[in-house]
Amino acid sequence: MANPALTLQDVRFRWPGRASFGISVPEFRLDRGESVLLLGESGSGKSTLLSLVCGIVTADAGRVDLAGTDLATLRAGARDRFRAERIGVIFQQFNLLPYASVSDNILLPLKFAPERRKRSEAGDAAKLCAALGLSSDIVEAKAGRLSVGQQQRVAVARALIGQPPLIVADEPTSALDAAAQDAFLGLLFDQIAAAGSSLLMVSHDERLGARFDRVVRLADIASVERQAA
Numbered sequence: 661m662a663n664p665a666l667t668l669q670d671v672r673f674r675w676p677g678r679a680s681f682g683i684s685v686p687e688f689r690l691d692r693g694e695s696v697l698l699l700g701e702s703g704s705g706k707s708t709l710l711s712l713v714c715g716i717v718t719a720d721a722g723r724v725d726l727a728g729t730d731l732a733t734l735r736a737g738a739r740d741r742f743r744a745e746r747i748g749v750i751f752q753q754f755n756l757l758p759y760a761s762v763s764d765n766i767l768l769p770l771k772f773a774p775e776r777r778k779r780s781e782a783g784d785a786a787k788l789c790a791a792l793g794l795s796s797d798i799v800e801a802k803a804g805r806l807s808v809g810q811q812q813r814v815a816v817a818r819a820l821i822g823q824p825p826l827i828v829a830d831e832p833t834s835a836l837d838a839a840a841q842d843a844f845l846g847l848l849f850d851q852i853a854a855a856g857s858s859l860l861m862v863s864h865d866e867r868l869g870a871r872f873d874r875v876v877r878l879a880d881i882a883s884v885e886r887q888a889a
């Protein structure tokens with residue numbers, strides 16, 4: 661397929677510091693509309709890889725291309741704006757603003773992304789909440805007062821608002837039991853299908869694989885190097 665959602669080519673990255681961790685990814689590709697679950701043990705480098713994909717850190721060598729743009733060609737500020745326009749990120753700890761309302765948390769990425777803002781309409785935050793099973797009375801509640809499961813759904817709504825072409829999710833189901841995980845993934849996949857977005861999710865939990873187009877083991881696409889201090 662021409663112009664995939666994401667490609668990594670001969671990527672190498674090492675965290676700075678004496679006891680550092682390095683990762684090399686010769687090749688990885690995510691097609692438009694495709695969902696991939698990336699599996700790896702704790703500490704294997706999954707979050708590091710997502711940071712490279714999102715341009716939160718930049719590769720020491722090689723190319724990370726998002727919809728045809730090499731992230732290394734963008735300066736830091738431009739990379740942040742590009743990320744806000746193109747990627748909905750669901751962080752492991754959700755990263756919600758506890759004193760802001762649910763709706764302000766959901767609308768936050770649009771502040772930095774005018775194109776994404778144009779794609780969203782008034783009432784989208786409330787619509788996403790309803791689609792994700794959040795009752796309408798919590799839309800104006802402070803995010804810090806919600807249960808973990810509710811916060812998780814708000815984090816998903818924030819990633820989906822304005823239909824970014826790529827959703828990146830870091831272990832978003834780790835706090836849920838098996839039944840809740842399945843329900844949560846069902847809602848997430850319905851929303852992603854409706855928006856036509858690609859999904860890259862990382863986890864250590866093999867049981868999540870059934871819903872994804874492809875399951876990839878980090879060890880099969882990447883090699884890592886740990887240096888003792």
Ligand SMILES: Nc1ncnc2c1ncn2[C@@H]1O[C@H](COP(=O)(O)OP(=O)(O)OP(=O)(O)O)[C@@H](O)[C@H]1O
Nearest residue numbers: 675676677681700701702703704705706707708709
């Ligand atoms: N900001 C950072 N600075 C220095 N080293 C880091 C940083 N973030 C992660 N690392 C190191 O990179 C290695 C891989 O960590 P990473 O968080 O990518 O793994 P993971 O597979 O996502 O783990 P988990 O499943 O536990 O979240 C670890 O050795 C970690 O100490």
